[in-house]
Amino acid sequence: MSSIQQNAAGIVLWSWDFGDSNTTNTVNPSHYYLNPGIYNASLIVTDSSSCSDTINHNITVDSLPNAQFSVSDICLGYSAPVSNLSNGTSGVINAWSWDFGDGSSSSLENPNHIYSNYGIYNISLSVGDDNGCSRDTTMEIVVYPNPIPEFTAPYLCLDDEVNFTDISTIIAPLGETLISWAWDFGNGSSSSDQNPSVLYDTSGSYMVSLTVLDLNGCVDSISNSVIVYDNPIADFEYSESAFNIVEFTDLTLAGSSAMWDASWSFGDNSSATGLTVQHEYNVAEYNSVSYFTICETVVDANLCADEFCRDIEIESYSLWIPNAFSPEGHGGGDETKFLPKGKSLYTYHIKVFDTWGNLIWESKAINPDDGSPLEYWDGRVNGIMMPQDVYVWEVEANYSPVLEWQGKEYNRGKIRKTGTVTLIK
The missing domain is CATH 2.60.40.10 (Immunoglobulins)
Structure with missing residues (x-):
């Protein structure tokens, strides 16, 4: 209740009755009514001569408007779903003042607002009616960040199974776990696997898209152009x-x-x-x-x-020299003769010497069909069998006019064109 100004000259007592069982003797009081209604307020003033006078006024206390709205959490990029539920009681609401908590405001009854950043915001609504009464209320809204879709493909070659790898991320702490993936490979095929594989049977450029969804219901997509290359043909x-x-x-x-x-x-x-x-x-x-x-x-x-x-x-380009033979052995096989083995020889000259360095046998004969040695030493010289002993051989051979036989390999990698053969009796 607004204070009432009175001529205070000579008045010594003010008796107020606000009509709701509340009184005061203050000269200019203020009073708040707890409930709407019509109240008969009275003032009795008394001067120093004990003379008094009374005045009465009916005070109408209007009901406050009901400021109310609903809102639900959203994903970034979507309009905040506010629904104005305010209503007047004693008067008609004719003013609305919105504060979206991000520096943006509106005076519309049912505004649309899109947040430019994710986060937690307080939305405030103040309503006023034609009685000059007003009321406000505040609610919280969470704007969730969208997931960030991304993928890689190592290479894309014709008729090769290409493995696409999802590397999408979320923004903590408001972002939630990804729960679904939707792939479109640009060739009429699709997949809901997180890391799918696809086989392209035609080379060219394809637009591959990935859409990801998180537990908050937030979704985002990305599209990248990929090229499928023709393979080389090895020969x-x-x-x-x-x-x-x-x-x-x-x-x-x-x-x-x-x-x-x-x-x-x-x-x-x-x-x-x-x-x-x-x-x-x-x-x-x-x-x-x-x-x-x-x-x-x-x-x-x-x-x-x-x-x-x-x-x-x-x-085979080779020459093998035996290291022992037994001329008087049984069976008549290669073990009874000193016969070098080889193939693809172009020229060939082998010599055998006794202990004193005397030449006792030699041969240059090779098979013209395959270049293998033709002749062997039977252990005899002039028809006489030589004694059991170690004999020295020496070979010069070529596989072509410019390709020389390097010799026989011995222990520790030594290569020589000479060696020994043991005649066994």
């Missing part, structure tokens, strides 16, 4: 350039890239890299053909790969 040719040495030349047909690297597996636990390579095969057995599976793997600048394998045969 090679080879030629035997020298003694057990083979040269391999890459003949790969380019895919989407004109640049690639080649790695080789030679089938004998050895390897090399390069577009043109040489490899020397160690074929230990004389008079034999060895088969090897050669594989070339090419990887181009787009990391697309192909492999091509083929079998090749390598004829």
Whole structure:
């Protein structure tokens, strides 16, 4: 109740009755009514002569408007779902004042507001009616951050199964765990796996999209253009350039890239890299053909790969000198004669010497079909059997006019063109 101004000259007593059982003797009181209604307020004033007078007024106390609204938590980027539920009781609401807690406000009855940042905000609403009465209320709203979708793909090559990896993240502490993934690979196929695989059967550019959803119901998407490249087609040719040495030349047909690297597996636990390579095969057995599976793997600048394998045969370039024989042994096999074994010899000259350095046997004969030694020493000189002893041999041989036999390998890697043979009786 507003105070009533009175002429205070000579007045010594003020008796107020507010009509709600509350009184006071204050000259200019203030009074708050607890309930709406019409109250008969009276004032009795008394002067120093004990004379008094009374005045009465009806005071109308209007009900306050009911300030009320509903709101629910949202994801960033969406309009705050406020619903104004305010209503007037004694008057008609005709004013609304909103404060969204982020520096934004509105005087609309039912405004729309989109927060520019995630966080926790207090929304306040103050309403006023045509009686001049007002009331306010405040509610909290949580604006959740959206998940941040992201993915990687190591490489995309035609007819290769490509593994897409989800690396999406959330923003703590308001962000919640991701619960679903929706992939569109741009080729008519899709997946709900977190880390899916897809096989592209046509090269070209594809728009791949990923949509992720978290426990708060917040969702976001990302789209990236990916290129599926054609694979190279591996191929090679080879030629035997020298003694057990083979040269391999890459003949790969380019895919989407004109640049690639080649790695080789030679089938004998050895390897090399390069577009043109040489490899020397160690074929230990004389008079034999060895088969090897050669594989070339090419990887181009787009990391697309192909492999091509083929079998090749390598004829032995070798010369083996026996270290003992028994001319008088039984059976008549190779153990009864001193017969060097070899293949692909171009020239050949072997000599055998006795203890005193006398030449007692020699041969230059080789088989024109396969280059193998033809003649052997039977342990005799001029028809007479030599005594049991250790004899010295010496060999000069070539596999071609420029490719010389290097000699026999002994302990600790020593190679010599001389050696000994024991004649056993």
